[in-house]
Amino acid sequence: MLPYYQHIPFFSIVLLMICGILTSVVRSGRVALRIHLGAVLALLGANLVLLANVLPRQERFTYALGIVSHPYGNELVCGPLEATLAVAFLLVMAMSVLGGRDGVFEDVEPGKQNLYFVMCDLIMASLLAMIYTNDAFTAYVFIEINTIAACALVMAKDSGATLVATIRYLMMSLLGSGLFLLGLTFLYHITGHLLIIDIHDQVQQLAATGAYQIPLTVLMGMMALGLGLKSALFPNHTWLPDAHGSATTASSAILSGLVLKGYVVLLIKCIFCIFGEEVFAASHVGDVLLVMGALAMVVGSVKAIQETHIKRMIAYSTVAQIGYIYLGLGMGGAAAAVAAIYQMLVHAFTKPMLFLCAGELAEASGHRKQMYYLRGAGHRAKLAGVGFTVGGLSMIGLPLLGGFAVKFYLADAALSGSWKMWVALAALAVSSVLNALYYLPAIIQIWSKAQPGENLPQLPVKRPSLAFVVAVLVLGAGTVLLGVCCSGTGALLSLGLSLL
Amino acid sequence: MSRSDRSGWRKFCAWVDGEEWCAAPSAPQHPVSAGREPEREVSAFEAYQQSRRLMQAVGALFCITLAVVLALVVVHLPPFGDPANPTNNEVSRRYIEQGIEETGSANLVGGMILSYRVFDTFGESSVLFLAASCVTILLRRDRKNTTPQALRQMAHEERTDRKDKDVVLRTAVLLLMPVSIMVGFYVMLFGHLSPGGGFSGGSILGGGMVLYARTFGSKSVQRFFNEHIYHLVKVVCLMCYGLILIYYVFTGANGLNNHIWLGIPGHILSSGIIMPINVLVGFEVACTIYAFYALFSEGEV
Numbered sequence: 007m008l009p010y011y012q013h014i015p016f017f018s019i020v021l022l023m024i025c026g027i028l029t030s031v032v033r034s035g036r037v038a039l040r041i042h043l044g045a046v047l048a049l050l051g052a053n054l055v056l057l058a059n060v061l062p063r064q065e066r067f068t069y070a071l072g073i074v075s076h077p078y079g080n081e082l083v084c085g086p087l088e089a090t091l092a093v094a095f096l097l098v099m100a101m102s103v104l105g106g107r108d109g110v111f112e113d114v115e116p117g118k119q120n121l122y123f124v125m126c127d128l129i130m131a132s133l134l135a136m137i138y139t140n141d142a143f144t145a146y147v148f149i150e151i152n153t154i155a156a157c158a159l160v161m162a163k164d165s166g167a168t169l170v171a172t173i174r175y176l177m178m179s180l181l182g183s184g185l186f187l188l189g190l191t192f193l194y195h196i197t198g199h200l201l202i203i204d205i206h207d208q209v210q211q212l213a214a215t216g217a218y219q220i221p222l223t224v225l226m227g228m229m230a231l232g233l234g235l236k237s238a239l240f241p242n243h244t245w246l247p248d249a250h251g252s253a254t255t256a257s258s259a260i261l262s263g264l265v266l267k268g269y270v271v272l273l274i275k276c277i278f279c280i281f282g283e284e285v286f287a288a289s290h291v292g293d294v295l296l297v298m299g300a301l302a303m304v305v306g307s308v309k310a311i312q313e314t315h316i317k318r319m320i321a322y323s324t325v326a327q328i329g330y331i332y333l334g335l336g337m338g339g340a341a342a343a344v345a346a347i348y349q350m351l352v353h354a355f356t357k358p359m360l361f362l363c364a365g366e367l368a369e370a371s372g373h374r375k376q377m378y379y380l381r382g383a384g385h386r387a388k389l390a391g392v393g394f395t396v397g398g399l400s401m402i403g404l405p406l407l408g409g410f411a412v413k414f415y416l417a418d419a420a421l422s423g424s425w426k427m428w429v430a431l432a433a434l435a436v437s438s439v440l441n442a443l444y445y446l447p448a449i450i451q452i453w454s455k456a457q458p459g460e461n462l463p464q465l466p467v468k469r470p471s472l473a474f475v476v477a478v479l480v481l482g483a484g485t486v487l488l489g490v491c492c493s494g495t496g497a498l499l500s501l502g503l504s505l506l
Numbered sequence: 507m508s509r510s511d512r513s514g515w516r517k518f519c520a521w522v523d524g525e526e527w528c529a530a531p532s533a534p535q536h537p538v539s540a541g542r543e544p545e546r547e548v549s550a551f552e553a554y555q556q557s558r559r560l561m562q563a564v565g566a567l568f569c570i571t572l573a574v575v576l577a578l579v580v581v582h583l584p585p586f587g588d589p590a591n592p593t594n595n596e597v598s599r600r601y602i603e604q605g606i607e608e609t610g611s612a613n614l615v616g617g618m619i620l621s622y623r624v625f626d627t628f629g630e631s632s633v634l635f636l637a638a639s640c641v642t643i644l645l646r647r648d649r650k651n652t653t654p655q656a657l658r659q660m661a662h663e664e665r666t667d668r669k670d671k672d673v674v675l676r677t678a679v680l681l682l683m684p685v686s687i688m689v690g691f692y693v694m695l696f697g698h699l700s701p702g703g704g705f706s707g708g709s710i711l712g713g714g715m716v717l718y719a720r721t722f723g724s725k726s727v728q729r730f731f732n733e734h735i736y737h738l739v740k741v742v743c744l745m746c747y748g749l750i751l752i753y754y755v756f757t758g759a760n761g762l763n764n765h766i767w768l769g770i771p772g773h774i775l776s777s778g779i780i781m782p783i784n785v786l787v788g789f790e791v792a793c794t795i796y797a798f799y800a801l802f803s804e805g806e807v
Contacts, residue, residue: 007760016759020752023632027744030639031737071625073758074608078600079622115648121639128636135629147629151636158640164650188576195583198592208592220582224575 011059012067015082015138018049018092019131026127035111035119042123043100046130050096057089061498066505068140068203077204083140087347087502091137091271097480098263098354099130105362105477106256109369113163113254122162125155129260133268142190142280143200145272149186153179153236156265159257160249171248178235178245182269185232189225193280196221202279213285223289229276230291237269239295239332240302243325247309251318255365258317259358262324267350270331274343277335278506287338296336296426300433302329307440314377316364319444320357323401326437327353333433334416337426344500345415348488351495352400352408355484360397362477366390367452370468377451379462384452387468391452393478398445400485403438408485411492413438610768611698611777620703620780621754628751631787635744638794647805660804664723672721679721686714694788698777704784708791715796724804731796733807739793743786750779 025045029038060066066085070076103110103126114122128151135148157179161172194200196218197208212218238246250258277286286292306326313319327349334346368375370387384391400407413434420430456462470478488495584591601618611617619627645651694707719727757764769776800807 007762013756013759016755017752020748023628024745024748026632027635027741027748030635031741070759071755072622073754073764074600074622077597080625115650117648118643118646121643124639125636128632141626143623144626144629147626147633150633151629154633154636154640158636158643161640162643164643192579192583194593196592198595199597218582218584221579224579 008069009059011056012069012084014052014056015084015088015092015134016069016071018052019135019138021045021049022127022131022134026124026131029120029124029127032120035114035116035123038120038123039103039107039110042103042126045127046096046100046103049134050093050100053089053092053096056084057086057093060084060089061086064501064505077199077201080144081140081201082138083202084138085502085505086498087506088137090498090502091347091351092134094351094354094484095133095137095264095267096130097484098358099126099133099260101477101480102259102263102358102362103256104473105358105481106254106259106365107473108471109255109365110162115164118162122159125158125162126260129155129159129265133264136268136272139275140202141200142193142202142205145275146183146187146190149183149236149269149272152265152268153183156261159260160253162257163252163254165252167248167252171245171252174245175249178242182232182235182242185228185235187232189228189232192221192225192228202275205280206282209281209285213282213288222285223291226276226281226286226289226291227294230273230295233269233273233276234295234298234332237266237273237331238325238328240298240305240325240329243302243306243328246325247313247318247321250321250324250361251315255361258321258365259361262321262361263354263358266324266328267354270328270335270346270350273335274347275506278343278503283338292336292338293426294336295332296429299329299332299334299336300429302326303333303433303437304329304440307437307444311440311444313444316368316375316377316380316448317361319377319448320360320364323360323441323444324353324357326441327357327401329433329437330412330416333430334419337419337430339419339422340500340503341419342416343503344496345412345419347499347503348415348492348496349412352412352485352488355481355488356397356400356408359393359478359481359485360401362474362481363390363393363397366468366470366474367394370465372463372465377448380448380452381462382452382455385455385467386465387470389470389475389478393482394452395449396482396485398449400489402442402445406486406489408488411489411496414492415496606771609777609780610771611780612771613698613700613703615701616698616703616780616784617777620783621778624751624754624779624783627783628747631744631747631790634791634794635740638740638797641798641801645801645805652805664725675721679717683714683718686710686717690714690788690792694784695774695781697784697788698780699772699774704787705791707784708788709795711788711792712795712799715792716799719796719799724800727796727800736793736797736807739789743790743793747783747786747790750783754779 022045025041029041032038032041064086066083068076069082069084071080071082073079103123110122111119132148132152132155136145136152139145139148153176157172157176160168160175162168193205196212197205199205199208209222212222235242250262253261277283277292281289303326306322306324306329310319310322310326313322330349331346331353334342334344334349364375366387367380367383367390370390371379371383374380384394396407400409403409403413417431417434420427420434584593601614601622605614605617606612609617609621611621647657690707690709690711690713692707693702693710694704697703697707715727715731754764754766766778768778771777775781797807
């Protein structure tokens with residue numbers, strides 16, 4: 007018999023899928039929400055147990071899915087890095103849904119609310135599968151599930167804007183899936199395997215003998231481009247502001263905080279587990295990612311500065327923040343990759359908090375999302391104002407907050423002396439200033455009282471619901487803790503990365 | 507200072523001070539209670555229309571580049587059907603040589619996707635379930651996407667359809683229906699012996715139902731297949747599949763004997779979990795295909 011904790015990854019994925027299937031016949035949206043939250047919180051506990059078991063042992067185990075295992079069937083794999091990501095994602099998922107609960111019940115038609123939570127269940131299942139899979143094709147299957155469910159989350163609000171945004175999102179996302187699938191097909195053709203560990207061995211042999219060099223390079227580019235497209239890497243970010251800016255608050259939080267990260271996790275798997283760091287560096291695909299990431303950091307912020315719609319501003323900020331992740335991945339080396347993963351965690355906590363708070367601020371301003379109407383919104387919804395301020399300052403990179411730790415790790419990793427150092431440092435400098443240039447005015451706007459001459463209606467103070475308070479406090483605590491305990495988290499991540 | 511007169515610099519200063527937002531909100535300042543503000547996306551769409559030329563050029567360039575690169579890759583890929591190809595390795599050899607023995611399925615592909623790679627296939631079945639749920643979110647009639655006028659129009663069409671009895675069509679469908687149902691069941695039940703399986707059998711079965719509904723009206727289908735039955739079949743099939751998967755994986759991962767009776771390959775009752783899964787998937791696919799049709803045409807199952 008296997009030790010009990012090794013079953014946790016498989017049962018986490020299947021349990022969420024079964025919850026999704028059962029939820030589709032639940033009539034009430036509230037019951038569906040309870041099922042979803044119950045499942046996610048239970049799995050959060052289970053995955054914490056898993057982390058507590060693999061971390062002291064520094065263990066990374068594989069789990070065969072079926073009678074016949076390696077190299078014939080599907081497999082899952084779990085080590086400290088996977089378990090950490092799973093715990094963080096489950097926590098953020100629960101909090102995003104909890105905090106955006108009221109918005110979902112308001113925006114989604116009553117008869118269809120249960121289906122919204124079906125999508126949440128399946129998105130979480132697919133994220134866990136992407137984290138835990140040891141099989142490249144399983145990864146693709148769950149990319150499909152993730153893509154469709156993510157589009158449904160945008161579409162669920164069912165207004166004209168969300169439908170247009172969904173179509174754009176769907177087209178771009180399918181293009182990304184297609185590129186990834188084609189790359190995977192080529193990879194299978196030249197290696198003959200689908201299990202990641204076997205592909206890795208074959209790729210190393212191919213790189214040593216120099217066979218199939220052109221297909222190998224092209225497929226690396228295609229898979230990186232496909233995953234980059236799906237995670238809104240510049241210049242393929244144009245679908246993101248519409249999709250994330252117009253969807254209901256919980257959807258924006260889930261899409262920005264988690265869905266984009268799932269593809270980044272896969273890209274990390276591709277780089278470190280499938281191709282191997284040296285082969286990937288030799289192909290110079292990483293350099294392209296670095297430049298794209300640096301451009302995203304600047305362009306995303308400039309676009310955010312031009313926005314006057316708070317959710318679209320935050321959505322453009324996501325484009326810039328995704329750029330940080332790709333900057334780290336493109337730089338190459340373990341230290342930079344740790345910085346990229348750190349950014350993934352910090353952004354996963356901070357961005358949903360910003361979206362939830364922005365949603366609450368907008369609601370306290372009479373459902374208006376233009377910056378103009380948000381003047382003084384922080385006084386009408388105090389907790390949302392504080393949460394937005396903390397999130398914004400973290401994005402700018404104030405010490406003691408998560409964003410600072412990321413910038414520190416990125417800058418530290420960049421100090422290698424090559425040309426990449428200059429690109430990375432310049433992008434970091436420019437982007438930090440630009441971040442401040444839109445988050446600070448927004449923060450000032452929500453905390454300043456209306457001028458006498460302004461024609462702003464007097465609005466009552468909005469009492470936050472308990473669910474919103476819990477969600478913002480947990481996400482805020484995550485942002486702060488990631489900033490305070492940065493050395494411990496960094497050590498955990500680099501240990502996890504070294505075991506890949 | 508001359509520079510401060512320039513509107514760009516002024517705008518910049520105003521924006522740094524947070525005043526730009528106060529100056530010109532794009533929405534008219536109507537009272538709060540009047541509802542939500544106009545969505546910005548419309549203007550984004552207009553901007554897109556204007557830049558369509560450029561987009562088309564970039565799109566064409568991207569497609570041509572991709573086509574050239576892909577053609578280049580194809581030239582360098584291993585030749586088709588060469589026995590020395592990397593894909594002809596121990597994995598495919600195992601499937602071919604020991605597949606029948608290990609899965610009990612005479613259909614090699616069916617055996618592979620439903621035992622060695624059963625987890626993937628469960629994911630694929632969920633994709634279908636997911637797609638049906640998405641279509642339901644989008645198309646099921648609710649107050650946002652239906653008007654009373656459209657409902658009247660639909661009722662009117664239903665009445666004219668019923669009056670307008672097309673004898674040739676009805677007779678043909680009555681003759682075709684049993685055949686298509688039988689073929690569907692055959693493909694489903696013999697999926698482990700011959701080409702076919704749950705997905706293809708289910709599509710044929712669902713196609714038969716769509717044909718029937720198209721000819722006799724969806725009201726006549728609702729006599730034996732309504733929303734309750736749809737949900738029941740869908741959930742029961744997927745749940746059973748999930749439970750089979752859990753049992754199979756749990757025993758497999760622990761190295762336990764799973765007590766699954768493989769039978770004699772080639773017999774109808776053989777191949778362990780493969781035939782039951784084929785039947786379950788087949789029913790799910792049939793339901794989903796019909797549900798797609800019903801949701802697209804009527805907005806309800």
